[in-house]
Amino acid sequence: MAEIKTKGEMLFNRGAILAVVVALIIMLTPIYWIAATSFKARNLATTIPPTVVFEPTLAPFAKLFTKRSQLREPVAPEVYEAAPWWEKLIYDGGEQVVRNKKTNEPTSSGFGNRYMNSLIVSIISTFLAVSMGTLTAYGFSRFRVPGEQDWLFFILSTRMLPPVVVAIPMFLMYRAVGLHDTHIGLIILYTAFNLSFAVWIMKGFIDEIPREYEEAALVDGYTRMEAFFKIVLPEALTGIAATAVFCFITAWNEYAFALMMTSKNAQTAPPYIPSQVGSGLSDWTVIASGAFLFLVPVAIFTFLLRNHLLRGMSFGAIRK
Amino acid sequence: MARIELTDIQKHFGAFQVLKNVNLTIEDGEFVVMLGQSGCGKTTTLRAIAGLETVSSGTIRIDGREVQDLKAADRDIAFVFQSFSLYPHMTVYENIAFPLRAVGMNQSEREAAVREVARVLGIERLLNRKPSALSGGDMQRVAIGRALVRRPKALLMDEPIGALDAKLREQMRAEIKRLHIARASTSVYVTHDQIEAMSLADRIVVMHGGLLQQVGTPEEVYNRPANLFVAQFVGSPVMNVADVGVENGGLSFGAGAGVAMPAGLIAHLPKNAVKLGIRPEAVRLSHEPGEGMVETETTNLEPLGSHEIVDVRLGGATLRARAEPGFVRGQGQRLWVGLDAERAHFFDGETGMALRRTA
Structure with missing residues (x-):
């Protein structure tokens, strides 16, 4: 059976859809912003005006799981080349992974x-x-x-x-x-x-x-x-x-x-x-x-x- | 199949006594209907037989074995609920097979048993459906199928068709009767519908206030009610009841109205505190004066198609009579009314017990 709608009902439906869209935008924006920021390079996270278009990087996740310190001097090219992908991301950000003195294992951030x-x-x-x-x-x-x-x-x-x-x-x-x-x-x-x-x-x-x-x-x-x-x-x-x-x-x-x-x-x-x-x-x-x-x-x-x-x-x- | 004996069953819910000394024997293969208003104890009795309710005292025997302390699962009894109680998360097939899985029957035997019962009930095409996709009548068939599939000792039914609409109820009533005749299973059936009781039962048990009022065949219950409650509960329209005085040669209805009765039928009655019970079909109406007829007029008319219910005044009482369609034109019409003396019932005005001729 086809549903017959009056003009009023159609207006109401459009209004309802609009309200849902507005509510969704309000609720999802912070979540989007967190998700977006977690894929940004550090210098793009706090720009004014905010950076919306950017090249995503996994650097924040690499940093999240490791203990790091500031690089005093640029890392030697052969060391950089030998490092795994996540460590390169950390070097790119001007930091280095803290390694265990004896085992040389990277230290976890916890x-x-x-x-x-x-x-x-x-x-x-x-x-x-x-x-x-x-x-x-x-x-x-x-x-x-x-x-x-x-x-x-x-x-x-x-x-x-x-x-x-x-x-x-x-x-x-x-x-x-x-x-x-x-x-x-x-x-x-x-x-x-x-x-x-x-x-x-x-x-x-x-x-x-x-x-x-x-x-x-x-x-x-x-x-x-x-x-x-x-x-x-x-x-x-x-x-x-x-x-x-x-x-x-x-x-x-x-x-x-x-x-x-x-x-x-x-x-x-x-x-x-x-x-x-x-x-x-x-x-x-x-x-x-x-x-x-x-x-x-x-x-x-x-x-x-x-x-x-x-x-x-x-x-x-x-x-x- | 089995014989069920209830002896001195008492049941209390807190301070309230639901069952008072229930004694009843249900013979092997018999179809017994327990009839009564809601709250009379009929469902409690049924649940006690099934083991879903404990009894405060008394014994329940199934085939001679005392079962009142056994769990429901160990009594080998099947139960059909008013709500059907089909498991919603299982298909029809799984529902019917469920009791068989409890006894650990293997899969091929199970399948054969389910198909057999589905064939008898005409629900083979529904086996893969979920209960929510079934009509009321089919749900009820599946519920009966689940009850019958493991060939229990007895089949207990608690208002099994009470939730269906009138037309379907009539059809299912016939099906239940056919099934009972085919399987000869000992069946106990609870209902408040006296038409269901009359049409299905080998014997009717009328209950009221936790007591058995009368146990008898439908004919006995209808034609020889043991007391006023049974008389008024069974039969539609309801039996007329009037306070009467017993005089020489007849009954007086007050306000000078009286009806002659053969002395043999009323000689055993006390002079007062007597109630006359007479079914509407035993109240005779006539357009002409006749012997034993009293002049009166109609006060109300209910046309029902196949017949009509006519209310007439007789002294201080109003009697309802059954008449051919068109016999009466309307209210206030002059008529002569008489009673079929052979079909008159008399009850003690105080106890309500039937006053029968001892001869």
């Missing part, structure tokens, strides 16, 4: 480790929060729990204090039990922080799955555990995906605790990137490349789960 730490801590804590949250939510949704409302309120109440308030006691406790600057410490912290959120969101999703599905599985000869894994879990996938994205973003972006609870071994990327601003002359291209790499996992994760997310967002808005 960003790579911190990036790995971010991935490890975020992925594990998200997995733990979502899986425990889903099981807890299932329990609350399906069984008679004495004091159910009070428990749920208690779980939610862990989110009511601003994290800063508990930061110092947490710091002292962590130091006392030896969790300071450990992966496991951060994982526990982020899991605990995300768990209350996961329980509440997942309870909403599981409440919407009719009990009859499980009951059908129970009379069909399955145990409750089997019914949970074969019936409830596939049905709750949308909710799980949405919850996982939110938990991942929270853990990935967390700054304050990461700054306080970690220093070297377990430090994540968020406290590292701004620490580069103050050290000597700020190389904005390096900071931009760090920020750009930092954006990528969330973008990929969200993109992979986009179909689930869309359904998750409109959840409750449509009656099945």
Whole structure:
């Protein structure tokens, strides 16, 4: 059936498209600027007026992962020729890679480790929060729990204090039990922080799955555990995906605790990137490349789960 | 197939007692319909048999084995839900095969069983679809297929066609009956629709307030209701009920109106606190005066096509009668009304229990 539109509707549609385009420009410009800056040569990053057309270079990324020092005198041509491509980029910028005196290995800036730490801590804590949250939510949704409302309120109440308030006691406790600057410490912290959120969101999703599905599985000869894994879990996938994205973003972006609870071994990327601003002359291209790499996992994760997310967002808005 | 025995079943939800001493035996191969309003305990009884609900006390036996403490999975019973409960993430084939996978049947046997049941139900062409792409009637067929595929001891159905529209309901009713006759499976069927109950049941169990009101064949329940509740719940339009006085040779309806009755039919009745129950088809209307007929006029008329429902006043009572189309022209028309004495029912005005002749 062809849709017949009035003039008013067509005007409205055009207006809506325009509004979306304007909103997109406003939101995507900073992201574009970060991405663009992370491929610029250092002298192009802070020009006035801004440089829009430029020849992209990977130099900022080469600098991001290595420890460097200023070149006092030009590098010898044969040394330059023998250097790998990324080191040439650093020489081109008037800097040299700091090498280990004994092994002559290039020294890492520490960003790579911190990036790995971010991935490890975020992925594990998200997995733990979502899986425990889903099981807890299932329990609350399906069984008679004495004091159910009070428990749920208690779980939610862990989110009511601003994290800063508990930061110092947490710091002292962590130091006392030896969790300071450990992966496991951060994982526990982020899991605990995300768990209350996961329980509440997942309870909403599981409440919407009719009990009859499980009951059908129970009379069909399955145990409750089997019914949970074969019936409830596939049905709750949308909710799980949405919850996982939110938990991942929270853990990935967390700054304050990461700054306080970690220093070297377990430090994540968020406290590292701004620490580069103050050290000597700020190389904005390096900071931009760090920020750009930092954006990528969330973008990929969200993109992979986009179909689930869309359904998750409109959840409750449509009656099945 | 199996025989199901319920003995002294009690069920409390907190302080509220849902089932009060339910005793019922369902014979092997029998089709029993539990009929009652919502909240009467019929669904709870069904879920207790299936193992989806625990009972507070009493025993449930399936083929002589006590099952009240067994898990649903161990009772070998199939259940059809009102919402069909087809697993949305599985195809029709996977839905029907799901119970077979629980018992670890191998793939070729599984496939054969699914195809067989799909053929019986006429849903072979739907096997690769997802439930969301099915019509209501087909969803219901798939749900029944999933229930029947592993040949359970008994088939329990909780308002299985209640969610369908009227036309489809009628068609599915016939299909369920055909299937029951073909498979002779012990079936327990819950509904609040008395037409479904009458048309499907070998025996009807009428429930009210957690108690069994009457257990009997559709004819018994219709023609010999055990009490006022059953009398008024079964039959459409609803049975007329009127307070009557019992006098020598007849019944008085107040305001001077009275109807003669053969002494043999009313001799056992007390003098007062009696309620007369009479179905609309047993209220006779006539344009001419006749023996045992009382003059009255119509107060309302409902034409229904095949017949009409005519309201007439008889003393202090209003009786609804079934009449041929066109028999009455409209409201306020003069008529003579009489009762078919053989089809009159009498109930105790206080307890509501049927007052039957002991002879």
